[in-house]
Each structure stands twice: as C-alpha cells, then as structure tokens.
Amino acid sequence: MKQKFNIISSTCVPLPLENVDTDQIIPARFLKATTRDEHFFGDNLFRDWRYLPDGSLNPDFVLNNPVYSGEILVAGKNFGSGSSREHAAWAIAGYGFRVVVSSFFADIHKNNELNNFVLPVVVSDGFLKELFDTIYANPKAIVEVNVSEQTITNKSTGHSEQFELNAYKKHCLMNGLDDIDFLLSQKDKIEEWENNNASK
Amino acid sequence: MARTLFDKIWDAHVVQQVKEGPTQLYIDRLYCHEVTSPQAFDGMRARGLKCFRPDRIFCMPDHNIPTHDQDKPIEEPVSKRQVDALDKNALEFGLNYFPIMHPKNGIIHVVGPEQGLSLPGMTIVCGDSHTSTHGAMGAVAFGIGTSEVEMVLASQCILQTKPKSMRITIDGVLSKGVTAKDVALYMMMKMTTSGATGFFVEYAGSAIRSLSMEGRLTLCNLSIEMGARGGMIAPDEVTFEYLKGRAYSPKGEDWDKSVAYWKTLKSEDDAVFDKEVVFDAADIQPMITYGTNPGMGMKITECIPNGDTPSFKKSLDYMGFKEGESLLGKKINYVFLGACTNGRIEDFRMFASIVKGKKKADHVTAWLVPGSWPVKKQIEAEGLEKILNEAGFEVRQPGCSACLAMNDDKIPSGKYAVSTSNRNFEGRQGPGSRTLLASPLVAAAAAITGVITDPRDFM
Incomplete structure (x- = not known):
C-alpha cells in the first residue's frame, strides 16, 4: 500500500457522473472482508455498474470499454460522498488507479484516498470539462500529475492547474510514509497533553 | 477573537x-x-x-x-x-x-x-x-x-x-406532522448532498432548541448527508436532563462540575462563522425522497421536479419515477423503521401513534428494528409493543438491519421501501432496491395504507 509518489503520466478513465457515492464505488455486501485484499476490492470496484444482474459484464460501463484505461480516474463533481468506508479507497487502489481527478470530493473519502496513496486532485469545473472533452476526443490523451510541483497538466491542450496538498502530506506521499508513523513518534507530546488535561 | x-x-x-x-x-x-x-x-x-x-x-x-x-x-x-x-x-x-x-x-x-x-x-x-x-x-x-x-x-x-464553520439557524415553530427527520430532509433538499462539504455545522435557532434529545440526534445524524464533516448543537437543559443518571454519565460532585463546564459550551454572541444559513420553520412540511441521493427530496404533497443532468435522469430511471409526478398514492412494498437515524424510543412512539387501532396493509412487509436493547425493552415497558402487535407489526431485535442490508434484511430488486434510514443510494438496501426516505410518521402512514400517504391525514 505504501509507495513513493511523484510524477504520474497516464491515459485516463472518464466517469462524468456527479455525486458518485461510496456505496456505488463498493457496495456494502463487499465490506464483510476482514483483510485488506487489494485484488478482492479492486475486482469489485463499481460492482453494480460494472456487472449486470446476471453477473455478465455491463458493456455500457466505462471500465468495460477497452478504449479507456490508465492510472487516472476522472470523475464528476462531489466524488465519494456518503459512507466513510475506506474499502472504497482500497477498491480504487486495488483496481490500479493512483490518481482521482474531480472538481469536488467528499471530505472523508478524500482523506481515505490520501491514506492509501491514491492522490485526489481537485481541479476547476472548466478544467474538468475540458479534460472530459479531451479524453472523449482522444482516449490516448495523456495527463501528467506532478506531486512536487502540485500541478496537473492536460498534455493535449497544454493547460495546467495547481492543486492543493499540504506540505506535510506531500512529504508523506513523496517518501512513502503514513500518519501512523508520524503519530507514533509523538508519544511524549500526547502524554504531555493528557497530563495538562487530567483534571477535566 | x-x-x-x-x-x-x-x-x-x-x-x-x-x-x-x-x-x-x-x-x-x-x-x-x-x-x-x-x-x-x-x-x-x-x-x-x-x-x-x-x-x-x-x-x-x-x-x-x-x-x-x-x-x-x-x-x-x-x-x-x-x-x-x-x-x-x-x-x-x-x-x-x-x-x-x-x-x-x-x-x-x-x-x-x-x-x-x-x-x-x-x-x-x-x-x-x-x-x-x-x-x-x-x-x-x-x-x-x-x-x-x-x-x-x-x-x-x-x-x-x-474544517470551516457553518451555522444553520432555524427559527419558528415546526408544523403538525413535521419531525426532526423532515427538518433534515428539507435542509438536504435545499443544500444538496455537497452543500456543507468542508464545513462543520452548528444548528441553532428556536426550532432546533425545541427538539427533544432524540430529535436532535436524528438531525445531527444526517449532517453527513449534506456533506458536512459533522453537525452539533450546544448543550442545554434538554441535554443535561437526558444525560443525568445514565450508566457512564458523571455522578455526584463530578456531575455538578461537568454541568458547570458544559454550560460554557456555546458559541459567543459575536463569534463569526465562515457561512451562515437561515431557514424558516414554517416552510418545512413532511418530506419524502424520490431519487437516489438524500438531497433528492421534496415536500410529500409536491411533484417531482425537472432536472437536466445525466445523473438526475439515471436516478429517476432507477426509481421508476417521472418528472412532474406526485408520489401520493403510489403503491409501496416495504416499510423500515429503525437505523441510527430513527431507531430511538421517540421514533417508535411516533410510529405507534399513527398505527394504533389500525391494521398493516396486507401487501406491505414491515421491519421495525429498535436501535438498541434498551430501546427494545422500553418499547415493551411502555406498552408500544402491544399496540404494534395488535396492528399486525412485529418488533425485531436491534441492529443496523435494512439501512444497508449487510444482514438478511434486504429489500428485493425493484421493490419500493419507505425507510426511516439515512440513504437512498442505488442498491443501498439490497441490489436493485428502491428507497424512499421519510420520517417515522410517513413510514407508519404508508404501512397501514400500503401507498405513500400524508401522515397528517391520520393526525
């Protein structure tokens, strides 16, 4: 799961729907796993959109369209709303996406992606629209995400945008460190806080 | 500051x-x-x-x-x-x-x-x-x-x-048949499911203050459905009264000390919020959802609005509804009372108040699931179970149940469920299930008539 991150240059998979909730990313019946088996979650990413009720592949869903592939998922506004299930981030990572681009992410899911070394990139509505147009015009179009520069570039149009990422998280992503590594190094500060608040 | x-x-x-x-x-x-x-x-x-x-x-x-x-x-x-x-x-x-x-x-x-x-x-x-x-x-x-x-x-x-701070103020008196659930569904309709993303919400105003502790829990429960990081209400006498004597509440001197501290927990008069939103309690009516996210709700007497996005059309297709349609009188198949949203004693009291002396519609399957064992015991102790049984309902054992259908309580594909839970996402209550979110009063009215019904008809 932990991996070092800097420049990702890839074709994209377009999913222009808005308000994609985490129940769609991974339905509740797949939350019964007690391990973090990436293949299991990746195989069931968008399960009920990807498969028809009889279990066959849904030819109309983008993940089943061989024209589109890549490490970057480009999604409509308000991606990842609803349930806090981190299984959604595991499914996205397990499928092989390393970046999700949208104009808006739900808070909990955004944190979950970051904690699983999947980078949520927030772009403007205009940039997103152009990106969808680019991908549909040329499914082989390349998008480059540069973590150290905090930029995303639509290579076809040359248009680029900065995205937000705090310096701490950037350091974690670029060096393959997670928050638990950090918190475990802060025990003395935690105990100090507890001593100061013992009377409450 | x-x-x-x-x-x-x-x-x-x-x-x-x-x-x-x-x-x-x-x-x-x-x-x-x-x-x-x-x-x-x-x-x-x-x-x-x-x-x-x-x-x-x-x-x-x-x-x-x-x-x-x-x-x-x-x-x-x-x-x-x-x-x-x-x-x-x-x-x-x-x-x-x-x-x-x-x-x-x-x-x-x-x-x-x-x-x-x-x-x-x-x-x-x-x-x-x-x-x-x-x-x-x-x-x-x-x-x-x-x-x-x-x-x-x-x-x-x-x-x-x-997170950023938002205050939602609702002043005024809530109308007959309007519960905390309706207040929440109304806010979601106005705010959309992403309207409070990035914010932590404080609910304020006389309509909020007038809610019981159970009602406040229902309201804050649904904060996430507007995208909010969380929602909160300043503690007051309602809170203290609710907490006094509970198993893990502070006792004796600790209680007095705690209440004194809790009374300081309120926003200062001149505190500034990043965003202020105001609603009028008088505009809120019993609500129901028609789509596949909790923001897709309407007053139960209204018609489904028009929408032009692919997401909106996909949603109505899934639900089997049309733009401009009224839901009143639509046949439903399942009723679910329960979940962390509406699985408390007050919710069972509301449900029982409507079904008392009536009979469940034959074609409706109803699952009444208390939120905890103490709630279940109280339902029995207050005589609500008898009322519910006489009306043809059974009170089950506690759990999350049909809210997300991880156990056996699944709504079959294509069936309509009036549900007091929190999410109407595609497949949430079982693959292909169609969920209409509503209050315990609306759920009770639908359970006895078998169709979507304005609960005020029975009040």
Whole structure:
C-alpha cells in the first residue's frame, strides 16, 4: 500500500457522473472482508455498474470499454460522498488507479484516498470539462500529475492547474510514509497533553 | 477573537499543529464496529502495537447482526467471521465490549448517547460516517476511515485539517406532522448532498432548541448527508436532563462540575462563522425522497421536479419515477423503521401513534428494528409493543438491519421501501432496491395504507 509518489503520466478513465457515492464505488455486501485484499476490492470496484444482474459484464460501463484505461480516474463533481468506508479507497487502489481527478470530493473519502496513496486532485469545473472533452476526443490523451510541483497538466491542450496538498502530506506521499508513523513518534507530546488535561 | 462552540472543543483538544500540515487532535472516545475495524486491528498487529488508551475505546457489533434469533450463532458465515473478529480483537486489545445480546448492545450511534458515553465537550470518532450523530450532545464527532481508526487505536490521536464553520439557524415553530427527520430532509433538499462539504455545522435557532434529545440526534445524524464533516448543537437543559443518571454519565460532585463546564459550551454572541444559513420553520412540511441521493427530496404533497443532468435522469430511471409526478398514492412494498437515524424510543412512539387501532396493509412487509436493547425493552415497558402487535407489526431485535442490508434484511430488486434510514443510494438496501426516505410518521402512514400517504391525514 505504501509507495513513493511523484510524477504520474497516464491515459485516463472518464466517469462524468456527479455525486458518485461510496456505496456505488463498493457496495456494502463487499465490506464483510476482514483483510485488506487489494485484488478482492479492486475486482469489485463499481460492482453494480460494472456487472449486470446476471453477473455478465455491463458493456455500457466505462471500465468495460477497452478504449479507456490508465492510472487516472476522472470523475464528476462531489466524488465519494456518503459512507466513510475506506474499502472504497482500497477498491480504487486495488483496481490500479493512483490518481482521482474531480472538481469536488467528499471530505472523508478524500482523506481515505490520501491514506492509501491514491492522490485526489481537485481541479476547476472548466478544467474538468475540458479534460472530459479531451479524453472523449482522444482516449490516448495523456495527463501528467506532478506531486512536487502540485500541478496537473492536460498534455493535449497544454493547460495546467495547481492543486492543493499540504506540505506535510506531500512529504508523506513523496517518501512513502503514513500518519501512523508520524503519530507514533509523538508519544511524549500526547502524554504531555493528557497530563495538562487530567483534571477535566 | 470570539469563538464558536466548535472552536472551543477543537482548541481544547489540540495536541499540536503539525508544521505546514494538519492538526494533531486528541480523541476522547473511539467507537468500533465490526465492519470498519478488522483491518485496523490487523495493522496494529503487523506493527506490533498495543492500544494506547484502551479505556477510551468501546466496541460493539451492529452492521452485520441478524434482527431475530440473536441467541443462536449467525448463520451467514462471512458475517459471522466479521463479528467473531471483533470479539477476538476487543478481547486481545483489552477494549470495552458490548457483544451481541449484551443488554447494552445496539447501533453504536444509539448506544453512545444512551449510555452516557458521548458527552458534551468531547471529541468522538468512529469508522462510520454517521458518527456525526453524537454532535447532538454538544460534542465534536465525525466519521473516519479505517486507517484513521488505526491511528486512534495506536495513539488516541488523529491528524485532521480544521474544517470551516457553518451555522444553520432555524427559527419558528415546526408544523403538525413535521419531525426532526423532515427538518433534515428539507435542509438536504435545499443544500444538496455537497452543500456543507468542508464545513462543520452548528444548528441553532428556536426550532432546533425545541427538539427533544432524540430529535436532535436524528438531525445531527444526517449532517453527513449534506456533506458536512459533522453537525452539533450546544448543550442545554434538554441535554443535561437526558444525560443525568445514565450508566457512564458523571455522578455526584463530578456531575455538578461537568454541568458547570458544559454550560460554557456555546458559541459567543459575536463569534463569526465562515457561512451562515437561515431557514424558516414554517416552510418545512413532511418530506419524502424520490431519487437516489438524500438531497433528492421534496415536500410529500409536491411533484417531482425537472432536472437536466445525466445523473438526475439515471436516478429517476432507477426509481421508476417521472418528472412532474406526485408520489401520493403510489403503491409501496416495504416499510423500515429503525437505523441510527430513527431507531430511538421517540421514533417508535411516533410510529405507534399513527398505527394504533389500525391494521398493516396486507401487501406491505414491515421491519421495525429498535436501535438498541434498551430501546427494545422500553418499547415493551411502555406498552408500544402491544399496540404494534395488535396492528399486525412485529418488533425485531436491534441492529443496523435494512439501512444497508449487510444482514438478511434486504429489500428485493425493484421493490419500493419507505425507510426511516439515512440513504437512498442505488442498491443501498439490497441490489436493485428502491428507497424512499421519510420520517417515522410517513413510514407508519404508508404501512397501514400500503401507498405513500400524508401522515397528517391520520393526525
């Protein structure tokens, strides 16, 4: 799961729907796993959109369209709303996406992606629209995400945008460190806080 | 600078501000259920760690458990494995544990307030988005992912970026038939499911103050459905009255000291919020949803609006509804009363008040699932169970049940369910299920008529 991150240059998979909730990313019946088996979650990413009720592949869903592939998922506004299930981030990572681009992410899911070394990139509505147009015009179009520069570039149009990422998280992503590594190094500060608040 | 209620609690829990990064926040209470915790405990084992403050952590299974025959082993092997894993992890890590059939067991977000475990001024987290519920006690409570559960297990801390602040004020008197659920569905309709994303909401105003503790819990529960990080209500006499004498509430001198502190937990008069939203209580009517996210709701007497996005059309197709259509009189198949949203005693009282002396419609399957064992006991003690039984309803055993259908309580494909739960997402209550979110009053009216009905017809 932990991996070092800097420049990702890839074709994209377009999913222009808005308000994609985490129940769609991974339905509740797949939350019964007690391990973090990436293949299991990746195989069931968008399960009920990807498969028809009889279990066959849904030819109309983008993940089943061989024209589109890549490490970057480009999604409509308000991606990842609803349930806090981190299984959604595991499914996205397990499928092989390393970046999700949208104009808006739900808070909990955004944190979950970051904690699983999947980078949520927030772009403007205009940039997103152009990106969808680019991908549909040329499914082989390349998008480059540069973590150290905090930029995303639509290579076809040359248009680029900065995205937000705090310096701490950037350091974690670029060096393959997670928050638990950090918190475990802060025990003395935690105990100090507890001593100061013992009377409450 | 004058501080908000949220600021006061947040500031009191800051361990440190990470340089150019998030805040390290101390967590008073971590709740764990069986679905979002096993991988966190595995992570702890892989790193060779023990829980840093096990006394602050309470675990209980709720998502997978059957709502009948809980004294027998769980039949479904995968659900059983997950519940067994929580049994084992709670024991191994020395955590407080309310297993299946324990007299305190139930849905975490019902149990926490009910046992006096969720108190004003606390920071509370759980691997569950509806952790926002506990904000009704005057706490900072929010849902987290499994990696974050592991952080709290390991360090009793979490790294978070401070959210922006929003105050939603609703003044006025709520009309007949309007419950806290309707207030929440109304706000979601106005705000959309992303209208409060990035914000922590404080609810204020006379209509909010007039809500019972149960109503406030329902309201805060649904904060996440507007995208909010959490929702909260300043503690007052309603809160103190509710908490007094509960199992884990402070006692004696500690109680007096706590209440004195809790009374300071309110936003200063001149505190500034990043966003202020105002609604008029008089405009709120009984509500129902017609689409596949909780923001797609309307007053029950209205018609489905027009929408032009592909997402909107996909949603109506899924539900089998048309633009401009009224839902009143539409035949439904299932009714679900329960969940962390509406599984409390007051919800059962409301439901019983409508069905009393009437009969359930023959074609309707109704699942009435209390949020906890204490709620179930109280339903019996108050004589509500008798009323419900006489009307043809059965009260089941507690759990999350059909809210997300991880146990056997699944709505079949294509069937309509009037549900008091919190989400109407595609497939949420079982693959192909069609959910109409509503209050316990609307659910009760539909249960006896078999069609979508304005509950005021029976009031």
